[in-house]
Amino acid sequence: MANQSDGKPTLRTTKHSRRAFLRLSAWTAAGISFSRDLSWALPKSSLSPQSNRKKVTVLGAGLAGLSAAWELRRAGHNVTILEAQLRPGGRVHTIREGLSDGLYAEAGAGRIPRTHNVTREWVKYFGLELEPFYPTEASQIALLNGRRFKIPPNGDADISGAAFTPHERKIGLLNLDDHYYGDLTKKIGGEIRRDWPSSIAKLADITMADLLRQKGASDEAIRYMLLGFEDDAALDFIRDSVNHHDLSKIKGGNDQLPRAFAAKLSDVIRYGCAVEQIERRENSVQIAYRRAGMLDHVEAEAVVCTIPFGVLRKIPITPEWSPEKRKVIDNLYYGPAERNTYQVSTRYWESEGLNGFGSSDKGFEIWHSTHGKPGRRGVLQAFAYESYAAELDQLSEGDRWDRVIHDMDEVHPGLQPHLETIITKSWTNDPWQRGGYVVYHVGQQNWYPDVCRREGRICFAGEHASGWPGWMQGAITSGIKAAKEITAELV
Ligand SMILES: Cc1cc2nc3c(=O)[nH]c(=O)nc-3n(C[C@H](O)[C@H](O)[C@H](O)COP(=O)(O)OP(=O)(O)OC[C@H]3O[C@@H](n4cnc5c(N)ncnc54)[C@H](O)[C@@H]3O)c2cc1C
Numbered sequence: 001m002a003n004q005s006d007g008k009p010t011l012r013t014t015k016h017s018r019r020a021f022l023r024l025s026a027w028t029a030a031g032i033s034f035s036r037d038l039s040w041a042l043p044k045s046s047l048s049p050q051s052n053r054k055k056v057t058v059l060g061a062g063l064a065g066l067s068a069a070w071e072l073r074r075a076g077h078n079v080t081i082l083e084a085q086l087r088p089g090g091r092v093h094t095i096r097e098g099l100s101d102g103l104y105a106e107a108g109a110g111r112i113p114r115t116h117n118v119t120r121e122w123v124k125y126f127g128l129e130l131e132p133f134y135p136t137e138a139s140q141i142a143l144l145n146g147r148r149f150k151i152p153p154n155g156d157a158d159i160s161g162a163a164f165t166p167h168e169r170k171i172g173l174l175n176l177d178d179h180y181y182g183d184l185t186k187k188i189g190g191e192i193r194r195d196w197p198s199s200i201a202k203l204a205d206i207t208m209a210d211l212l213r214q215k216g217a218s219d220e221a222i223r224y225m226l227l228g229f230e231d232d233a234a235l236d237f238i239r240d241s242v243n244h245h246d247l248s249k250i251k252g253g254n255d256q257l258p259r260a261f262a263a264k265l266s267d268v269i270r271y272g273c274a275v276e277q278i279e280r281r282e283n284s285v286q287i288a289y290r291r292a293g294m295l296d297h298v299e300a301e302a303v304v305c306t307i308p309f310g311v312l313r314k315i316p317i318t319p320e321w322s323p324e325k326r327k328v329i330d331n332l333y334y335g336p337a338e339r340n341t342y343q344v345s346t347r348y349w350e351s352e353g354l355n356g357f358g359s360s361d362k363g364f365e366i367w368h369s370t371h372g373k374p375g376r377r378g379v380l381q382a383f384a385y386e387s388y389a390a391e392l393d394q395l396s397e398g399d400r401w402d403r404v405i406h407d408m409d410e411v412h413p414g415l416q417p418h419l420e421t422i423i424t425k426s427w428t429n430d431p432w433q434r435g436g437y438v439v440y441h442v443g444q445q446n447w448y449p450d451v452c453r454r455e456g457r458i459c460f461a462g463e464h465a466s467g468w469p470g471w472m473q474g475a476i477t478s479g480i481k482a483a484k485e486i487t488a489e490l491v
Contacts, residue, residue, distance in 0.1 A: 010149050027357070036191065040484070041118045041123035041338045042475045051080060053077050056112035056486060057287055057298055059275050062090025063463040066261035067122075067479030068304040069268060075487050080298060082289050084274035084432050089258030091433065092472060093465075095341055098423050104253045105341045106367035106377045107425040114246035116473040117352045119257075123250060130248040134490035135371050138355035143411050144224060145361065150354075163220040175283065176225055180215050181238055188235065190242035191467035192448055193194045196235075203235035204445035205397030210234075228363035229439075235438035243471060257472070274432075275307065278317045278458070285457050302490045304482045306462040306475075308381055309451075310334050310434030316400040324450040332451060332464060333444065334435020336389040338426045339371075344418040347378035356380055362386025366411055378419075382408055385436065393428050400424065437463055452478075459485050 021031045036187045053076050061083035065278045072079045087093075091424040092107035099105065112119050123130060142149045144162055159173065171179050186198055204210065209230035212222045222230070229237060250256055262269060270291070277288035285303045289296055305312065309332045320327060347370065349356050356368025356378065371378070382404060384392055392400050401422055409415045441446075452465045461482035466474030 002154075006032040013307060017332065022081065022218060035179070036259065037075070038118050038477065041480045042121045047286065054301040054486065054490065056302045057300035057305065057360055058078075058304045060084075060090065060305065060462070061088040061258075061269055061271075062462070063092060063258055063261070063475035064306040064463065064465075064482075065090075065304065066258055066265060067476045068306070068461050068483045069479075070261060070479050070482035071267050072304075072486065073265070073268065075483065077486070079265075079268045080300070081269045082275055083269060083271050086261035088269065088273045089255050090429065091437070092254050092258050093255035093425070094137055094255035095423055095425070099341075099343055099379065099422060100420070101371075101375055101376065101377050101400035102264075102374075103343065103370060105367075105381055105410040106249070106254055107339050107341070109240075109254055110367065110383075111244075111249060112472065113190075113243050114248070115243065116468075116471065118247075118476055119471075121471045122255060122476060126257065128256050128260065129251040131251045131372075133249045134357065135245040135355045135368075138350075138357055139353055141358035141366075141411050143358070143360040143362070144220070144223075145412070148411065161192070164281070165218045165221070167218075168218060168221050173224065176217075177241070178220055179487070180217055180221075180225070181234075183268045184238050185242050187421055188239045188242065190239060191446075192469070193237065193467070194449065200235065201445070203238070204233045204440065205442055206234050207442055208232050208234045208237040223361050227365070228361060228388055231441055233440050233445060234443045235445055236341070240439075243468065248319065254472075275315060275331050278303075278315060279304075280317070280319060280456055280458070301457065302486045303458045304461050304479070304486070305458050306460075308334065308433055308435065308437075308462060311432060321455060325453070325455055328447045331444075332434075332447065333439055333441050334428075335385055335437060335439040335470075336387075336393060336426075336428045337436025338384045338389040338392050338424065338428070340384065340392075340423075341423040342380045342382070342408065342415065344378045344380065344415065344419045345420055346376050346418055348414050348418050349412045354412070356412070360407060360411050362407055364407070366408070380412065382406065387424070389428070391437075392424050397424075439470070454485060457490060 055078045058069045058079060058081045059472060061081050065081055066088060068081045069081050094104050095107050096104045103368050112130065137153055139150050139152045142151055147161065149159055168176060207230060208226055209222055211234040212225065227427040273289045273291045275287055275289045279286040284299050284301055286297055286299050309329045313329050318325065347356065356371055358366040363386055364382045367380055367383060369379040392403065393402060404422065406442040427433045452460055458484040461478040463469050463471060463474040466478035468474030
């Protein structure tokens, strides 16, 4: 709410971006229930052993491939996973190397929402512990049009001087999302559905920025609410925003989740095996892969393909994919995402009463990975996305460092004297990813069934082929679903 008592408009929110915000608005506080039954994807629900066992090859050892292999093996199938890299987990990757004092930080998946019960149950199953992602004490910074707004724990901040409309000032920034699209979040929910009514489905045909404009939002409010995600289809933006509350992380690093799966599957994973060609035969699929420079083959009766479409589009296949599948493989949009991790000798921002978190309207949010951890050395991360990340991806290392140091310094001034290293992870420049995660742009939401649909003996899994694109829960559920599809339809 706006605090008018001292005549100043107030900012009552803590973090505000599409991919991570501590939203204290009414619709979150009211709670959104996810009643869809996902018990089939929980650890206790496994397939009963099949008498007709098949030889199944899984492409990729990210969470989708690992969960698919897990379920397939429990059903008694003969499973092999081909993974191009020498580690499991794909986009769940905790940076440890290159940081001092045993510090770590996430290069990819960072947060687990309270509502992602499938992810949380698997975390529990493997004996891992969750801890809060965001602090509840000290202030954070929001950089808007070059100005720093300090946001205290109670959310009240002086935003006089920012170019909001008088009405937006009156309702307060905390309530902007709720004011402009809170009613829609309740109708849309956090998962893609095929049965949205037409009044909701039509939101796939308009950008979020245009929807907000139609609803009377000022340019300043749009910039503040969207932080770089202006081109997202409104439907996708709002659906995804529902997932961004009550966020946790795995104590000790999120990579422990895929590593726990992989430890149990180590006899079926072949690391360093990059799939180069797929050939569909009458009763089998032949996969050609390169390992240690040599070409090898594996033949399977069924395949689970979790390779991100940005990579899959370059892999030759015979006979050709169906036209519908080819269209989505070639055109599905992966949002650029880059994470810059800064190790500093001291948590210098604390002297200003800050918790290290923040955001910049240039298109990044700031995480503080060492928050609540002992020691004076600290790790900040800039999570850059969309056009800002795409610009950084094009720069040489020297130019990128200059730019990211400058832009981080605007939010937390005083970085340079304390800076010990920067580690950059660009998901677009990663040859095994070619992008961060799927974001549906205008007119693309109806591609979803074609993304997921089986092509003969090849089933599809991965965050892209799930109701939760861009989330670990999407990867896990899609993997288990593909395993069930193989047993139900191909055995
Ligand atoms: C920057 C970023 C932030 C994120 N934040 C969150 C978050 O806060 N919370 C959350 O839940 N999720 C988050 N996610 C999403 C989450 O990481 C993904 O949804 C999930 O990890 C995807 O799993 P996957 O198995 O579908 O794909 P991947 O993890 O990408 O696995 C695919 C695997 O295929 C392999 N591969 C690729 N090409 C080949 C080939 N030719 N041959 C063999 N193997 C190949 C890759 O090496 C990889 O291991 C984030 C992702 C990114 C990038």
